[in-house]
Amino acid sequence: xxxxxxxxxxxxxxxxxxxxxxxxxxxxxxxxxxxxxxxxxxxxxxxxxxxxxxxxxxxxxxxxxxxxxxxxxxxxxxxxxxxxxxxxxxxxxxxxxxxxxxxxxxxxxxxxxxxxxxxxxxxxxxxxxxxxxxxxxxxxxxxxxxxxxxxxxxxxxxxxxxxxxxxxxxxxxxxxxxxxxxxxxxxxxxxxxxxxxxxxxxxxxxxxxxx
Amino acid sequence: xxxxxxxxxxxxxxxxxxxxxxxxxxxxxxxxxxxxxxxxxxxxxxxxxxxxxxxxxxxxxxxxxxxxxxxxxxxxxxxxxxxxxxxxxxxxxxxxxxxxxxxxxxxxxxxxxxxxxxxxxxxxxxxxxxxxxxxxxxxxxxxxxxxxxxxxxxxxxxxxxxxxxxxxxxxxxxxxxxxxxxxxxxxxxxxxxxxxxxxxxxxxxxxxxxx
Amino acid sequence: xxxxxxxxxxxxxxxxxxxxxxxxxxxxxxxxxxxxxxxxxxxxxxxxxxxxxxxxxxxxxxxxxxxxxxxxxxxxxxxxxxxxxxxxxxxxxxxxxxxxxxxxxxxxxxxxxxxxxxxxxxxxxxxxxxxxxxxxxxxxxxxxxxxxxxxxxxxxxxxxxxxxxxxxxxxxxxxxxxxxxxxxxxxxxxxxxxxxxxxxxxxxxxxxxxxxxxxxxxxxxxxxxxxxxxxxxxx
Amino acid sequence: xxxxxxxxxxxxxxxxxxxxxxxxxxxxxxxxxxxxxxxxxxxxxxxxxxxxxxxxxxxxxxxxxxxxxxxxxxxxxxxxxxxxxxxxxxxxxxxxxxxxxxxxxxxxxxxxxxxxxxxxxxxxxxxxxxxxxxxxxxxxxxxxxxxxxxxxxxxxxxxxxxxxxxxxxxxxxxxxxxxxxxxxxxxxxxxxxxxxxxxxxxxxxxxxxxxxxxxxxxxxxxxxxxxxxxxxxxx
Numbered sequence: 001x002x003x004x005x006x007x008x009x010x011x012x013x014x015x016x017x018x019x020x021x022x023x024x025x026x027x028x029x030x031x032x033x034x035x036x037x038x039x040x041x042x043x044x045x046x047x048x049x050x051x052x053x054x055x056x057x058x059x060x061x062x063x064x065x066x067x068x069x070x071x072x073x074x075x076x077x078x079x080x081x082x083x084x085x086x087x088x089x090x091x092x093x094x095x096x097x098x099x100x101x102x103x104x105x106x107x108x109x110x111x112x113x114x115x116x117x118x119x120x121x122x123x124x125x126x127x128x129x130x131x132x133x134x135x136x137x138x139x140x141x142x143x144x145x146x147x148x149x150x151x152x153x154x155x156x157x158x159x160x161x162x163x164x165x166x167x168x169x170x171x172x173x174x175x176x177x178x179x180x181x182x183x184x185x186x187x188x189x190x191x192x193x194x195x196x197x198x199x200x201x202x203x204x205x206x207x208x209x210x211x
Numbered sequence: 212x213x214x215x216x217x218x219x220x221x222x223x224x225x226x227x228x229x230x231x232x233x234x235x236x237x238x239x240x241x242x243x244x245x246x247x248x249x250x251x252x253x254x255x256x257x258x259x260x261x262x263x264x265x266x267x268x269x270x271x272x273x274x275x276x277x278x279x280x281x282x283x284x285x286x287x288x289x290x291x292x293x294x295x296x297x298x299x300x301x302x303x304x305x306x307x308x309x310x311x312x313x314x315x316x317x318x319x320x321x322x323x324x325x326x327x328x329x330x331x332x333x334x335x336x337x338x339x340x341x342x343x344x345x346x347x348x349x350x351x352x353x354x355x356x357x358x359x360x361x362x363x364x365x366x367x368x369x370x371x372x373x374x375x376x377x378x379x380x381x382x383x384x385x386x387x388x389x390x391x392x393x394x395x396x397x398x399x400x401x402x403x404x405x406x407x408x409x410x411x412x413x414x415x416x417x418x419x420x421x422x
Numbered sequence: 423x424x425x426x427x428x429x430x431x432x433x434x435x436x437x438x439x440x441x442x443x444x445x446x447x448x449x450x451x452x453x454x455x456x457x458x459x460x461x462x463x464x465x466x467x468x469x470x471x472x473x474x475x476x477x478x479x480x481x482x483x484x485x486x487x488x489x490x491x492x493x494x495x496x497x498x499x500x501x502x503x504x505x506x507x508x509x510x511x512x513x514x515x516x517x518x519x520x521x522x523x524x525x526x527x528x529x530x531x532x533x534x535x536x537x538x539x540x541x542x543x544x545x546x547x548x549x550x551x552x553x554x555x556x557x558x559x560x561x562x563x564x565x566x567x568x569x570x571x572x573x574x575x576x577x578x579x580x581x582x583x584x585x586x587x588x589x590x591x592x593x594x595x596x597x598x599x600x601x602x603x604x605x606x607x608x609x610x611x612x613x614x615x616x617x618x619x620x621x622x623x624x625x626x627x628x629x630x631x632x633x634x635x636x637x638x639x640x641x642x643x644x645x646x647x648x649x650x651x652x653x654x655x656x657x
Numbered sequence: 658x659x660x661x662x663x664x665x666x667x668x669x670x671x672x673x674x675x676x677x678x679x680x681x682x683x684x685x686x687x688x689x690x691x692x693x694x695x696x697x698x699x700x701x702x703x704x705x706x707x708x709x710x711x712x713x714x715x716x717x718x719x720x721x722x723x724x725x726x727x728x729x730x731x732x733x734x735x736x737x738x739x740x741x742x743x744x745x746x747x748x749x750x751x752x753x754x755x756x757x758x759x760x761x762x763x764x765x766x767x768x769x770x771x772x773x774x775x776x777x778x779x780x781x782x783x784x785x786x787x788x789x790x791x792x793x794x795x796x797x798x799x800x801x802x803x804x805x806x807x808x809x810x811x812x813x814x815x816x817x818x819x820x821x822x823x824x825x826x827x828x829x830x831x832x833x834x835x836x837x838x839x840x841x842x843x844x845x846x847x848x849x850x851x852x853x854x855x856x857x858x859x860x861x862x863x864x865x866x867x868x869x870x871x872x873x874x875x876x877x878x879x880x881x882x883x884x885x886x887x888x889x890x891x892x
Contacts, residue, residue, distance in 0.1 A: 043820075073648070073650050131525065270888070304759055536778065
């Protein structure tokens with residue numbers, strides 16, 4: 001039985017470590033915040049200029065001056081800090097963020113990622129995605145194993161315009177987890193969703209990986 | 212009668228304008244602060260991270276955490292602000308400072324300046340001098356017209372290692388004032404100290420200048 | 423030297439001209455210089471190049487200047503949530519230069535800091551790298567990005583003192599800080615101007631040297647793009 | 658994840674090795690990490706490259722590490738007021754790389770911000786430009802300067818909260834901010850550690866992400882290099 005969205009987020013959350021500073025993308029990655037292990041201190045960064053993202057505010061606490069990178073209203077924590085966008089990306093580009101979890105449309109077997117231009121739709125821009133994949137220490141992609149039309153998304157080479165070249169460290173799909181120890185090594189299948197076989201994964205994947 | 216140190220500073224101070232942000236070097240340039248015209252608002256920058264330098268503190272107000280770039284204790288004003296060295300020099304390099312007044316050992320007829328390596332002495336470093344001459348909008352040099360041994364200091368070409376190339380806009384000496392409208396034009400003698408003749412200046416200067 | 427002006431039109435007087443480049447602060451609709459945008463719209467200046475992380479939404483923020491066709495080119499990282507933008511862009515009436523968000527912030531900071539170019543790993547191997555110089559440092563490839571300088575910066579702050587020292591509030595700081603430094607002149611709108619001495623000198627976010635003119639833009643009816651809340655559990 | 662350590666030696670444990678590069682905050686004797694310098698001296702680690710605007714004075718600040726010959730190379734903008742430095746330098750025992758002050762601050766900020774190189778006008782046409790790549794932007798010549806990354810940053814702050822958010826006091830901020838970002842690990846000493854929630858989130862100078870370990874170094878007997886005062890006029 002394949003993992004659902006929350007289970008995928010929970011699997012990605014297993015990569016968190018105490019004291020980590022983390023940036024979470026929009027969509028499934030946001031759910032990682034709900035899966036931080038009890039007692040573990042993880043600080044979430046918002047690239048519009050905040051460290052220490054709190055939960056959504058109560059209705060009477062909503063503050064238009066307090067939003068996340070998805071432009072949603074949020075709250076602050078006692079340990080939060082605010083800074084400008086230049087400082088926020090100095091942190092990201094400078095390798096100070098330990099981990100980012102991002103969605104993707106395609107990931108190649110060499111760790112390229114494409115997640116900013118949707119084919120046939122108007123280009124809205126890359127936002128902070130290119131900065132994140134270029135700067136953060138560890139890049140985890142969380143995505144469905146196959147597109148709605150059934151096409152593999154972990155593929156030999158990305159067909160869509162890239163967000164980053166040779167940057168992805170780990171891929172969590174609804175079927176399996178792939179990882180590589182460094183950017184020179186191939187990905188290896190390290191885990192299967194319950195009831196999913198290695199053969200099924202092989203069948204639904206066109207990327208080359210070790211198993 | 213040649214200008215004394217304070218008169219030279221007073222002459223440089225005539226270049227101040229209301230609302231200017233100014234950086235003053237060590238020595239005679241510091242005296243410019245005492246010559247800011249009444250009613251004119253001039254904000255002094257200290258390159259170690261402060262805008263709005265106040266006067267020296269009273270004895271019982273001395274604060275080791277509050278010093279100027281010359282490492283002297285100073286005081287703050289109600290309008291002061293503090294920032295890091297990277298921000299301080301972003302201001303300087305970015306052309307946000309309107310005017311700087313600096314001492315020099317030599318200035319060439321092309322506006323080169325040498326003021327960081329004293330011949331025969333140990334090199335102590337350039338501090339912020341190279342940043343100031345490269346970044347500030349208007350550079351005024353205040354120096355004696357001749358060295359103690361009588362050698363001209365406004366000369367065809369600097370003999371000492373340069374602090375900046377083609378950067379000086381105005382030179383105030385104890386004998387005269389030279390100015391140029393832009394960095395492509397030659398300097399022009401625009402003012403003489405009382406009792407000093409153009410001939411005396413010509414005799415004591417080896418640099419080419421218009422008169 | 424009084425920096426405070428009675429209103430946005432007065433604060434912008436003499437600073438606007440057709441074809442100019444403007445750096446604008448804000449992230450989405452958070453911390454945007456609304457009053458100054460209105461005044462720029464009313465001035466009728468056109469052919470603008472606007473450097474801003476986003477392009478507003480329909481009829482909010484920079485969306486107002488898009489609607490009146492005063493903007494010829496946007497330099498932005500993300501321009502979603504804006505139908506009029508989409509229409510003009512697809513019709514080829516509006517030029518757009520996409521720039522990664524962090525690169526955009528750094529380009530403006532660099533421009534304001536006298537740095538005409540810097541190297542970054544962001545965008546290497548992507549469309550963003552096309553036509554840009556590459557350079558290898560310690561075995562890694564980087565691309566050269568240019569500093570941005572503008573004719574004018576427009577920003578939104580929280581409080582300013584009469585000297586022009588400025589503080590921001592929470593995530594409304596965002597791009598206002600780097601944008602403020604990139605313009606030949608920076609005009610700020612704030613919610614309140616307080617007497618000199620009211621702000622902590624150690625707590626100034628934008629020192630007075632950057633703010634040449636300012637207005638009080640209050641009262642503000644701050645817009646929210648995505649209102650997300652949680653509910654209190656019953657007691 | 659507790660960031661607070663009982664003392665400087667404990668905070669530096671496992672971080673020191675011969676031949677390493679250390680970025681140190683401070684300007685003159687203002688805002689220098691005294692306790693951490695003492696602990697580095699006591700550790701006996703040697704062959705250090707130290708990046709710091711100044712080199713302390715005789716037996717104060719980094720002067721202590723010069724005295725014990727633990728420093729092999731300094732990258733600084735100004736090294737006056739230090740006889741032992743002068744002696745080692747003239748004897749060829751100490752390597753010195755002079756770097757303009759603003760370039761030094763920017764090189765450390767750049768290193769910490771993932772920027773391996775940037776262009777600046779500072780030093781063009783001087784000894785500083787020798788051996789450096791030149792590039793013309795819009796008709797002006799600039800030189801390429803490299804970002805600096807260090808194995809360790811040591812800084813001095815005023816207050817920190819238990820999460821590692823840090824604030825500085827007056828001109829003691831200086832190089833502590835850029836230096837903190839340039840090290841693989843940054844260890845801070847502060848005058849006071851306050852509970853989380855005691856510091857204004859809008860007023861943090863150095864966000865907690867940069868501070869990995871910290872100690873309270875108080876009480877401090879802050880040294881003054883040049884005590885300059887004015888006298889009160891008689892009433």
